[in-house]
Amino acid sequence: MSLLQEEREIILSNEFVESFDFAEVTEFVKNASKDLFISHHFKNKPKGKMLVQPRGGFPTYKKQFELSEFFVKSNVDVLPLTIDSNTRLNDYATAQKMLRLSEENDVDMLNGYPLINHGYRTTRKMFTHFNKPVSLRHGTPDARLLIETAIASGIFEIEGGPITYLLPYSKNFPLDKAFLYWKYVERVCANYSGLNEPINRESFGPLTATLVPPAITIVVQLLEMLLSLEEGVKSFSVSFAQQGSMMQDAVTSEVLMKMARHYAEEIDCGDAAINLVYHQWMGAFPTNKDYAEQLINMSTVIAKLVGADKIITKTREEAAGIPTKEANAKTVANTQYTLGILNGLPKIVDAEEEEILTLEVQAIMEAVFNDPADTLWRKVFNCIKNGIIDVPFSPHIINHNNMITIRDAQKNIRIIDRGNVPIPDRCFKYERAQCDLTKDTTSIVNDIVHDIGIMQ
């Protein structure tokens, strides 16, 4: 832990950081209530029960406390803590200024909770008070300080990863650096995991939420999981968002979970818990709030059909901006009600689709493992750089953007141009055969525009 300790001291030498008492933090984690650990809930929840987690973050302690209190009253299973975008970019000075303005003027000047500025001593009071597991939602490429502060605050689930938090959000943050920063995060999580219940890491499966084919989603989930498990993390959640076709969601879930267990075994990490998280529709929402509620309810039904362990909810106000706490709480209550009445889940099968998707994922994973680099993160880095992994609609300069996807008649996302991604010929032929490819490119562009807006 000495190299880690060195890095740690560099990170903490920052004028906005309170002094860390690691001995005290260790004692705190060791003795913390099991209820604070989502890994504990995953392990002990009744079979089929899905944990419900909304989104939300406010700048001031007072408003964040009120939000959490409101959520607890509406029967939430997991509290969210969404971090503001200045903190995500490690700009604690601006976050500090905006926090002060928010406190003084009762206007929210930040789009989330500036955790570094509040500090762990303060924040811990809030979450030990509610005694519910908390999930950290951020989007930070360099989250080292944030995660140290989060765990010291009693936040025992950390979302994100070097690929999923970079490729959808950044144009040119250096990806190699992100891998190293996240390696630190994984190690910190792993180290704390021995003290009590494990810290849970969660990958962000939705990526750009825009026509990402399941093969890419799954590969990215598997790789972030492996990068985490190889550092010693013992509880990991893979995730994906509603894709627009129930069948494709079901097949994605099946293949993702099977492969996740397979590859975890391969690196001798079969003892790690692997959970499935489902995001309610992450694409463009209808502006009609009644319709938004229909979409949300449908997402919940699908989440249960695909066997998710946790669902992350949207609100009827999604199209309008940051939702009120009332809207958020309403979704939580509605989702819990729906999960309660949703019974007798049928078995779903599509052997052909499952085979095709499995072959695609295996082929890409094999290409990654065959990269000549010496460590897994370097192999992954190279494969993003050379387009073996290609995320549609990523704004990042490193991403190839040569893969083209459209929806077939059943709204399944299909790959019609594979770019440099090693989709096997048989699979590629199958994918294209589902689509009408007689159209000219102009029509296909129109189709893509339509395919992105299918829920509106």
Next chain:
Amino acid sequence: MSLLQEEREIILSNEFVESFDFAEVTEFVKNASKDLFISHHFKNKPKGKMLVQPRGGFPTYKKQFELSEFFVKSNVDVLPLTIDSNTRLNDYATAQKMLRLSEENDVDMLNGYPLINHGYRTTRKMFTHFNKPVSLRHGTPDARLLIETAIASGIFEIEGGPITYLLPYSKNFPLDKAFLYWKYVERVCANYSGLNEPINRESFGPLTATLVPPAITIVVQLLEMLLSLEEGVKSFSVSFAQQGSMMQDAVTSEVLMKMARHYAEEIDCGDAAINLVYHQWMGAFPTNKDYAEQLINMSTVIAKLVGADKIITKTREEAAGIPTKEANAKTVANTQYTLGILNGLPKIVDAEEEEILTLEVQAIMEAVFNDPADTLWRKVFNCIKNGIIDVPFSPHIINHNNMITIRDAQKNIRIIDRGNVPIPDRCFKYERAQCDLTKDTTSIVNDIVHDIGIMQ
């Protein structure tokens, strides 16, 4: 048609009936717009499209017109016409009085539209104006006059049947009479069916909507279908309501449609169109209106999963009484939106459940056919009388009420006491094996109370 004509004259000799000009009615049906025939829509709708039909009926022409107009604006596919309960009991005098009071005082003194009192000449104006198919919802044991008037009005879908409109609603209306009255209805529908598109008949599958096992639901649907087809009806909708378990709904749909086609072929009526109608949850609704909307949306999702051709909707105000037209229209719009975004339906399988249910249905059907009576309706009548067909929670004195059902852990409805229903031993053993039967009767009664209220 001479015996029918005789009966017809008796029915029409009623002081509340306008004089019928059958030559004119025949001409009207012959030349009526195809859009008025739901059978035409069933035949020509795109594959997978489900017709949406709300519920609703008001006493005065003006309010019924406004309701229909409102529905058309919210993109309804099928207009409902719900008949008031005086008319259902053939008490046209009271209906007339209450209609007059409703018109004079602008208060609704009837719970539906008194079709006989308005007459076909008036009512036809409304429905030819909207040019949408109309479905007649009533609950009338002797619907002979009502159906004559309905068809003359341009209402080309008739719900009901001698079993499904009797056993859930009446304590002692003579069942044998009901069979004969409905025989008349079938013949009238059949006779008009040769003139243009066929008149569609629809059975009322929900029955008592209280723990009716799928085997009973299916048998009753099949028998009412056969009684209709053998009189010459060429378009028939079987139906059932959400049961509480998605799996059971899927299996019910599968077995119902397979068997319906099979038995239709058996009596050489394979040329008749058979459609599937799904009722959104018909049991007790939650009083929380937001929850009611979740339940409604979930019903829609299941309807599409089971491949329904038409869905009959509920409203968020279900628990509170008769819904406003706004609430009704909102459900229609929401349902249409949900059907639009619900894509990529997965294949659902449960070979064992399907086999068990098929065996049960076959056994009961065989027992009915083996009854020594000379006509099908007499066989059916005898089998209800001797408990071979037993509908849980029917208030009718003829019904045995010896079958007892409860829900298993997945909320499937299971038969734990078969009474006199010839459920094969193997199936009965299977049904009971799904349940915890170690409890005493008091606990089981508590379970039943709970099972009835699962959506609340």
Next chain:
Amino acid sequence: MKVVTGVVGNDIHVVANRLIDLSLRARGFDVFNLGVNTYLEEFFDAAVETGADVILISSLNGEAEGWGREVRAIKSRYKTLDDIIMMIGGNLVVGSGNAEDIEPRYKNYGFDIVCHQIDLNTGLDMLEEFIKERNNP
């Protein structure tokens, strides 16, 4: 013990009626179930015919109030029913009523046991308790 049960008046609420039937049998009673939509006279007629010990009337739609008033008058016409236990349960008033007012009112109508919006098993416990006390006063 023999019980005649049913739902009084034009009330068609069958679910509670079936559950009462099931539960009474489970407790060892002989049950004569008249079903829904039963007139007051039919209860007394059936009690005479079967030699019942108890008449258990249920009512859900709120119309019991109207029928209740006639109990004494009608019952008095039957000579052999003086010792029969009269019980009523369900929703005993239209709208929301006050339980403290309702019970004495119905006792005054001639009922021994009055269960307004009381859980089924609690109600049947009350019946068994009443029978026990009457037998061993």
Next chain:
Amino acid sequence: MKVVTGVVGNDIHVVANRLIDLSLRARGFDVFNLGVNTYLEEFFDAAVETGADVILISSLNGEAEGWGREVRAIKSRYKTLDDIIMMIGGNLVVGSGNAEDIEPRYKNYGFDIVCHQIDLNTGLDMLEEFIKERNNP
């Protein structure tokens, strides 16, 4: 014909950018796509480097108004860009603006083709029309 395209400023809306790229290629253009989050100078630098005929700027988040004002000043520093076709499209104002006001304003900033909330293919038709007219006046 060579086109330099990208999303101006801190705007990260990548979807439209990808679709413009695809559509331009489908119409036979050579495309140099600078992606999202591109500063004004980068467009001109890239145009000089590639010898582009067209600069197509897109903007979704409303910040184009701020950048637009600087177009003439910055462009004037580049000697070889006098004949380049300047096009902008997307949501060109914050909130809801009046199209009749917006177009002359942006033309005044130095744009030849201004597409405020106009369908992508219509916009590219306008570009092709503009090129045709310029070539055969």
